[in-house]
Amino acid sequence: MDSPYAQELQVAIRAVQAAAKISQSVLSADDKGTVEKDDLSPVTIADFAIQALLTATICNGFPDDDFIGEESAADLRDNPLLLNRVWGLLLRLQDDEARSLCKLPQSPEQMCEMIDRCGFGEPGGSESGRVWVFDPIDGTKTFVQREAYAINVALLEGGKQVLSVVGCPTLPANAAGPIDNSTTDPAGQGSIVFAVRGQGTYVRPLFETSGEVVLRKIEPHAASATISDLRAVSCYHMLDSGVDDAHEAIMAKLGMTTKGCDFLAWVLRWVALGLGLANVTVWVYKKRERTGKIWDHAGAMLLFEEVGGKITDIDGKEIDLTAGRKLSGNHGFVAAPKSVHDIVLKTVHEVLREQGKAHLLA
Structure with missing residues (x-):
């Protein structure tokens, strides 16, 4: 796919693939290190680790850009055991091929800095330039139940959406509706759905298995619906x-x-x-x-x-x-x-x- 955002798309897809590896390693665990935030919503060790990975990777590729993410590192700084568990998830990626093109934090403190770099970010106005927005795990409540969740990476320019990359580790690339929280990929592969402003929406398998990755462009189905x-x-x-x-x-x-x-x-x-x-x-x-x-x-x-x-x-x-x-x-x-x-x-x-x-x- 030719795109003016080809580099951003490549880096974001690789980051989402590595993030999916983190999420999948936690999905099967009984203890997901879940804590409750001030708004009573849950956050797991996977949320923290993925936000650190996404921020470190995108920041490395595009250091002049700004960042917004859902989580802050306050709970990690207050809980050394939780911090060590999150750091351990990132260390597992050091020798994993899914981390190709990814940048890992170099220490637990830098990990917390990366989380907070976007955990306190603001989008700014129409003159704000380029801002990346991350949701490390959307659907944490269902993720804890080993059901559907998503990893969301977005790029805004001047407050407008220009790029979307969404990792869907539980949904097949050839999903047929209706689907819901309990839908799983029989092949255990998952999918990535992405879009670039003005260039359409595409779906592909989450990981490359062999040969060239097959992209499927979604027809503009809503253009003439009644x-x-x-x-x-x-x-x-x-x-x-x-x-x-x-x-x-x-x-x-x-x-x-x-x-x-x-x-x-x-x-x-x-x-x-x-x-x-x-x-x-x-x-x-x-x-x-x-x-x-x-x-x-x-x-x-x-x-x-x-x-x-x-x-x-x-x-x-x-x-x-x-x-x-x-x-x-x-x-x-x-x-x-x-x-x-x-x-x-x-x-x-x-x-x-x-x-x-x-x-x-x-």
């Missing part, structure tokens, strides 16, 4: 932040009688949309002050946009990736084919008003 073509991906009864009864009523009003794809991880929802296994999703938070987080969406949304999808919040506003680590300029998400996005958005408003939830609209 209401009767809609297939949903959502997250039913797995998170307490969303309005499940509204989500279900919206889909029913749009004519969808089956649940479709169902994922806890937001990145995997964008993957399902990008691959054409679904083409619509809606998310309404229970409170207006609840917002998305940049690492759950940046880059991964490009996968759907590059096949003809349109993404706004429930007020119809474009998603603002310059607002901060939290997407404070937006409330919720409405993603659908461009051709029917207005109809889906109108349906969201109708259902919320019918259910007495008009206060959730601007």
